[in-house]
Amino acid sequence: MRPSGALVGVAPFFVYTTVFLLIPTIVVVVGAFADGSGRPTLDNVAALGGANSSFLPALQHSVVLSLVTALAGAVIGAVLAYAVSTARPDGLLKRFITSLCGVLAQFGGVALAFAFMATFSIQGFLTVWLNSLGLDTGSSIWLYQWDKGLMLVYLYFQIPLMLIVFLPAVEGIKPQWREATETLGGTTWTYWTKVAGPILLPSFIGATLLLFTNAFSAYATAAALISQASPIVPLQIAGTFTSEVILGQENVGKAMALAMVVVVALVMWVYAALDKRASRWLVR
Amino acid sequence: MSTRHTERRKRAALRWTVIGLTLVFFLIPLYGMLEFTTRDLINGGRTGKFWTTLVDVPQVTERYPALAEGFASSMALALFTVVVMLLLLVPTMTWVRLRLPGLTRTVEFICLLPLTVPAIVLVVGLTPVYAWVTYLLGEGTVWLGLAYVILVLPYAYRSLDAGLRAIDVKTLSEAARSLGASWLRVMWQIVLPNLRTAVLSASFLSVALVLGEFTIANLFSRKNLQVAMFELGKSDGQLSVAVGLASLVFAFVVLFAMSFVGRKEKS
Numbered sequence: 001m002r003p004s005g006a007l008v009g010v011a012p013f014f015v016y017t018t019v020f021l022l023i024p025t026i027v028v029v030v031g032a033f034a035d036g037s038g039r040p041t042l043d044n045v046a047a048l049g050g051a052n053s054s055f056l057p058a059l060q061h062s063v064v065l066s067l068v069t070a071l072a073g074a075v076i077g078a079v080l081a082y083a084v085s086t087a088r089p090d091g092l093l094k095r096f097i098t099s100l101c102g103v104l105a106q107f108g109g110v111a112l113a114f115a116f117m118a119t120f121s122i123q124g125f126l127t128v129w130l131n132s133l134g135l136d137t138g139s140s141i142w143l144y145q146w147d148k149g150l151m152l153v154y155l156y157f158q159i160p161l162m163l164i165v166f167l168p169a170v171e172g173i174k175p176q177w178r179e180a181t182e183t184l185g186g187t188t189w190t191y192w193t194k195v196a197g198p199i200l201l202p203s204f205i206g207a208t209l210l211l212f213t214n215a216f217s218a219y220a221t222a223a224a225l226i227s228q229a230s231p232i233v234p235l236q237i238a239g240t241f242t243s244e245v246i247l248g249q250e251n252v253g254k255a256m257a258l259a260m261v262v263v264v265a266l267v268m269w270v271y272a273a274l275d276k277r278a279s280r281w282l283v284r
Numbered sequence: 285m286s287t288r289h290t291e292r293r294k295r296a297a298l299r300w301t302v303i304g305l306t307l308v309f310f311l312i313p314l315y316g317m318l319e320f321t322t323r324d325l326i327n328g329g330r331t332g333k334f335w336t337t338l339v340d341v342p343q344v345t346e347r348y349p350a351l352a353e354g355f356a357s358s359m360a361l362a363l364f365t366v367v368v369m370l371l372l373l374v375p376t377m378t379w380v381r382l383r384l385p386g387l388t389r390t391v392e393f394i395c396l397l398p399l400t401v402p403a404i405v406l407v408v409g410l411t412p413v414y415a416w417v418t419y420l421l422g423e424g425t426v427w428l429g430l431a432y433v434i435l436v437l438p439y440a441y442r443s444l445d446a447g448l449r450a451i452d453v454k455t456l457s458e459a460a461r462s463l464g465a466s467w468l469r470v471m472w473q474i475v476l477p478n479l480r481t482a483v484l485s486a487s488f489l490s491v492a493l494v495l496g497e498f499t500i501a502n503l504f505s506r507k508n509l510q511v512a513m514f515e516l517g518k519s520d521g522q523l524s525v526a527v528g529l530a531s532l533v534f535a536f537v538v539l540f541a542m543s544f545v546g547r548k549e550k551s
Contacts, residue, residue, distance in 0.1 A: 006383040010391075013376040017394050020434045024409025025401065031409075076306070083302040086295065097303070099539040100310060107496040107535040110514050111528035112313075118525050119316030126316065156313065159306065188291075217402030220498035224514055234404045241407075241503050257405040268400045 028261065031254035044255035055236060055256060061146050062233040063263075066215035069154040074208040076155075077162020078170075084163065085170040098167070101160030108157050109220030116143065116153050116225070146222075146231040153221055158211050165210055169203035206274040213264045213271075233260055314529065321526040334526045348520075351527065354512025357425040361508060362494045364429035366487045369440050372433065374483070377444055378475050381453050395441035398434050403499040406431065414504060425506040432500070436493050440486040447482020481545075488542055492535055 035041045048055040080097075087094050104112070119126050122140040130137050143149035173196055181191040219234040230236045233256060240253030324331035337343060345352040373395075380387050398406070410431055417427050453475060460470045476483065498510035507515075509531065517524040 006379070009379040010376050010384060010387065013372055013391070016372055017434070017437075019413060020410070020430055021394070021397060021401070021406075021437075023413055024406055027409040027412055028405060079302055080306050083299040086299050087303075093303070095540060095543045097307075099536055099543055102539045103532055103535045104310065107492055107532065109496055109498045110510050110517075111532050114513075114517065114525045114528040115313035115317050118320035119313045123320075124316060125319040126312070156310070160310075213400075213402075217404065219402075219404045220502075220510070223498070223502070224517070234402070237404050237408060238503060253408055257408040260402055260405055261400065264400050264402060 025261075028254050028257045031251045032258040034251055036250040044251045047252050048255055048259065054230070055233075055259075058231060058233050058236045059259065061231050062216055065146060065151060065154065065232060066212045069151055069158045069215050070208050070211035073155055073158025073162050073211050074166075074204065077159045077211075078166055078204060078207075080159065081163050081166045081170045085167060085173075098164065101163045103160075105157050105161035105164055110224040112153055112156055113221050113224035116149065116156070120149070120152075144226055144228070146226070150222060150225060150232075153225060154215050154218070157218075157221070158215060161211060161214055162207055165207045166203065169200055169207075173199070202274045202277045206271050209267050209271040209274070213267050216260070216264060216267075314532070317525050317529040321522050321529065323522070325522075334523050337523065338526055338530060348516065348523070350507060351512045351516055354507045354509045357507060358495055358509035360426050361429050361432060361497075362491045364426050365432040365436060365494050366490050368429060368433050369436055369490055370483065370487070373437075373440055373444055373486075374476065374479065375471055377441075377448060378453055378457075378471065381448060382457055392441070392445075395437045397437075399438050403435060403497075404503075406434065407500050407503045410500070425501075425508065428501055428504065428506055428508070429494075432490075432494050432497060435497065435500075436490040439489045439493065443486035443489065444479065444482050447479045450482075451478045484545070485542065488538060492538065495531065495535070 032044055033040055033042065035043060047053060084094055084097055118124055120140060120143045121127065124140070127137050127140060143152075177195055177199075178191055181195050186194070217234070219238065222232055222235055223238065226235065230239050237253055237256050237260070240256070321334050322330050322332060324333075337347075341352075376391065380391055414427075414431075417430065421427050456474050456478065457470045460474045461467075465474070495509060497508065498514065501508040501511045502514065509527075513524050513527045513531070516527065
């Protein structure tokens with residue numbers, strides 16, 4: 001068979017991904033710089049930065065939310081991953097925790113928002129319980145604010161995601177490295193700062209970046225929790241679907257989407273570079 | 285020797301503290317769901333009526349048609365997505381390995397690309413594409429599966445890639461070809477059975493992702509399980525929370541069972 005004949009075998013794949021992945025991407029990129037009738041314009045991008053635009057605050061909220069939950073989630077998740085890695089490899093505890101984390105990290109969405117409302121809202125069981133103990137918890141408005149309640153809910157899927165992506169790296173540490181450190185007179189401190197720490201650092205930073213993009217792209221949980229305003233970018237983009245279109249701003253949603261892609265692509269690019277470095281020491 | 289002993293004890297104590305605290309954090313909101321769904325708001329005390337309602341299929345279909353419809357749609361979507369994903373990926377990845385190794389990087393790049401395109405962005409770009417899909421194929425919710433295939437692409441690719449790495453596709457297919465098998469037969473009777481575990485895990489991951497999908501369905505106003513649950517939350521809080529908890533438990537059981545299947549085949 002000639003090479004051109006062999007190419008026919010992969011044609012369906014390329015046609016499919018062109019229609020459902022490439023064209024949508026082009027629609028977003030081109031649409032961000034086009035007006036309602038398809039003429040090139042910079043108005044959409046300019047509208048995002050306008051004085052009365054709510055996009056820049058939302059972008060700032062999204063970045064802060066993602067950064068805080070990524071850092072906190074990464075630190076807590078890494079400690080958890082280490083604790084789990086010292087458990088028996090095929091034990092029930094480990095299976096239980098990795099399965100639970102898999103569900104919370106990837107499946108949650110709307111259900112996680114429900115869980116937090118059932119726990120922390122004014123009728124939530126924790127609020128009711130604390131009140132019955134005589135503790136005044138105040139109003140429950142904090143639960144629906146992006147920098148309090150939403151952050152807490154995001155941690156609820158960020159920590160599990162960290163466990164899942166970081167556990168293989170922690171398990172790649174060989175016990176011999178610790179023994180070698182001890183034989184040479186090193187303490188636990190030297191082991192963590194001079195041996196295990198530097199080896200794990202690229203994986204840790206890489207996982208943190210992954211957590212950042214995960215929080216930055218998340219939509220379902222926020223949509224289910226916050227119904228009043230659109231404090232973060234994904235909610236703003238969703239708003240352009242449902243709200244009335246202002247003449248001349250038909251494509252503002254595409255400009256917002258493009259801004260999101262740019263942020264995520266930058267982060268993923270750094271991630272790819274780090275991943276290459278991380279895999280030098282850890283055999284996966 | 286004794287210092288090493290105390291060291292080990294200290295490490296075990298640390299492990300249990302860390303695991304204990306995070307488990308408490310993970311389980312409190314889940315317990316909150318359970319507590320909320322068993323409250324009897326009319327008579328006070330506890331009731332299991334939301335849970336009995338949920339397993340009573342005729343009653344759900346009659347009183348909560350949206351929920352039944354969403355559940356049915358999600359099941360159909362899961363099946364549709366898995367079938368299209370496998371039809372698209374398994375032959376392509378095998379073919380690239382056998383005949384077009386130069387394209388490996390390109391295919392990998394395309395498959396991992398959806399990781400950098402958030403679902404909400406994909407929705408924005410898919411709007412004109414779905415105008416055509418609706419025009420050509422109709423309004424059916426199941427056509428959302430065409431976009432879901434893109435969402436599951438990175439995860440499915442990784443599973444299948446790991447599976448293909450573990451077997452020698454080239455020798456297997458050359459042996460089959462020289463014995464007179466057609467390419468279709470090579471695919472169906474040689475490659476697929478050897479990829480059983482990888483195909484299984486790619487399919488499970490895809491099913492889990494599809495059952496949890498909300499963004500695309502909600503913004504295209506189609507009713508899948510998550511959208512139905514979300515909308516039910518506005519009118520019947522307790523039942524919707526029960527649906528949410530049931531879906532989480534179901535996903536957990538699937539993943540927990542999978543952790544046994546995967547390990548056994550490896551060893």
